Amino acid sequence: MQLSLRSQLLKGILEGCILSIIKQKQTYGYELSVKLQEFGLSDVSEGSIYPILLRLQKENLIVGEMKKSEAGPNRKYYQLTEGGHNALSEFMYQWESIKEPVDRIIDIKGRRS
Amino acid sequence: MQLSLRSQLLKGILEGCILSIIKQKQTYGYELSVKLQEFGLSDVSEGSIYPILLRLQKENLIVGEMKKSEAGPNRKYYQLTEGGHNALSEFMYQWESIKEPVDRIIDIKGRRS
DNA sequence: ATAAGCTACCTTGTTATGCAAAGTAGCTTA
DNA sequence: TAAGCTACTTTGCATAACAAGGTAGCTTAT
Numbered sequence: 001m002q003l004s005l006r007s008q009l010l011k012g013i014l015e016g017c018i019l020s021i022i023k024q025k026q027t028y029g030y031e032l033s034v035k036l037q038e039f040g041l042s043d044v045s046e047g048s049i050y051p052i053l054l055r056l057q058k059e060n061l062i063v064g065e066m067k068k069s070e071a072g073p074n075r076k077y078y079q080l081t082e083g084g085h086n087a088l089s090e091f092m093y094q095w096e097s098i099k100e101p102v103d104r105i106i107d108i109k110g111r112r113s
Numbered sequence: 114m115q116l117s118l119r120s121q122l123l124k125g126i127l128e129g130c131i132l133s134i135i136k137q138k139q140t141y142g143y144e145l146s147v148k149l150q151e152f153g154l155s156d157v158s159e160g161s162i163y164p165i166l167l168r169l170q171k172e173n174l175i176v177g178e179m180k181k182s183e184a185g186p187n188r189k190y191y192q193l194t195e196g197g198h199n200a201l202s203e204f205m206y207q208w209e210s211i212k213e214p215v216d217r218i219i220d221i222k223g224r225r226s
Numbered sequence: 227a228t229a230a231g232c233t234a235c236c237t238t239g240t241t242a243t244g245c246a247a248a249g250t251a252g253c254t255t256a
Numbered sequence: 257t258a259a260g261c262t263a264c265t266t267t268g269c270a271t272a273a274c275a276a277g278g279t280a281g282c283t284t285a286t
Contacts, residue, residue, distance in 0.1 A: 143262065160247075
């Protein structure tokens with residue numbers, strides 16, 4: 001068991017989370033790693049994030065733009081395309097439609113009604 | 114995109130759900146496919162379920178026992194081992210610790226706009 | 227200057243998992 | 257005899273997370 005249970009559970013989820021964060025405002029890769037950490041997705045490394053960004057870009061769900069940084073290396077800011085907004089909607093729908101059944105299944109025990 | 118978003122999201126989740134259902138009471142494969150359906154995990158086929166059962170068995174998280182059926186083919190009933198109970202606990206913990214951050218992330222924009 | 231440490235990006239290879247698709251076979255009903 | 261449900265099994269593929277490696281700019285302390 002090299003890949004942790006957590007890694008498996010995150011499959012498909014990270015992509016949606018990244019789309020959602022980028023939707024709020026233009027964001028760059030390193031910032032994403034910090035934000036995900038803050039939100040509580042603590043073990044998500046850059047080795048996960050950058051490949052996702054490249055993939056999203058290739059699928060035309062986001063577009064990137066290099067910008068000068070006043071301090072430190074330059075940053076590549078991403079924003080959603082129209083396709084990205086659609087993909088995020090689809091993700092949110094699928095997430096809800098999985099979350100609810102799962103909660104019902106693992107909650108059965110000792111619950112009223 | 115051959116594999117659906119839904120398939121990706123289900124990774125790691127199905128295993129936990131199956132453990133949870135089996136914990137309630139001894140259950141066999143075909144029954145699981147019906148129950149998952151009823152709970153709302155509608156596209157989960159036997160091609161997913163039986164491989165999971167074999168895997169769980171190989172990892173000593175469940176044990177199976179063939180029993181005669183009064184109507185139809187015989188059934189292989191499974192129940193949790195001690196390792197299975199532990200694995201289920203771990204799953205529930207990881208599920209909660211992912212669900213909450215994700216809900217926070219995709220909920221941000223919900224109100225305004 | 228130089229080292230240390232943060233910021234910021236990128237790539238490769240491994241591995242696990244869902245599941246489509248195919249197969250086998252028992253029982254029931256028409 | 258056929259259809260249709262029940263019930264289990266196996267093979268092969270696509271995909272995503274991420275560890276582990278790398279490059280490089282900027283800042284601060286020694």
